[in-house]
Amino acid sequence: QVQLVESGGGLVHAGGSLKLSCAASGRTFNSYVMGWFRQAPGKEREFVAGITWNSGNTYHADSVKGRFTISRDNAKNTVYLQMNSLRPEDTAVYYCAAAPPGTYLRAFTEYHIWGQGTQVTVSS
Numbered sequence: 683q684v685q686l687v688e689s690g691g692g693l694v695h696a697g698g699s700l701k702l703s704c705a706a707s708g709r710t711f712n713s714y715v716m717g718w719f720r721q722a723p724g725k726e727r728e729f730v731a732g733i734t735w736n737s738g739n740t741y742h743a744d745s746v747k748g749r750f751t752i753s754r755d756n757a758k759n760t761v762y763l764q765m766n767s768l769r770p771e772d773t774a775v776y777y778c779a780a781a782p783p784g785t786y787l788r789a790f791t792e793y794h795i796w797g798q799g800t801q802v803t804v805s806s
Contacts, residue, residue: 704778
């Protein structure tokens with residue numbers, strides 16, 4: 683079983699950057715599809731980005747495309763979310779999640795292993 687721990691959140695001014703990390707434990711991490719979600723107060727959880735096991739395919743939501751980049755380093759059992767040009771509307775708790783091997787990146791309900799989340803706050 684994979685366990686996930688996020689880090690890297692914080693407070694940043696609009697236009698700034700943050701890089702989130704998600705450290706995974708478990709020997710099967712390399713085979714999992716990984717994703718980042720976020721949830722702002724009073725809003726539903728939103729899928730932000732996903733990546734296949736070998737980084738051969740990625741997906742970024744329209745709201746973050748061109749600003750955020752998902753990547754992974756299987757040797758370090760870590761997935762990243764580089765966030766640039768941050769906006770106040772990016773403020774949310776960001777969650778790392780894992781889905782079974784071969785899962786379609788946007789099969790949101792298949793992401794069944796979750797981290798505890800990390801807060802990102804963007805001030806205007």
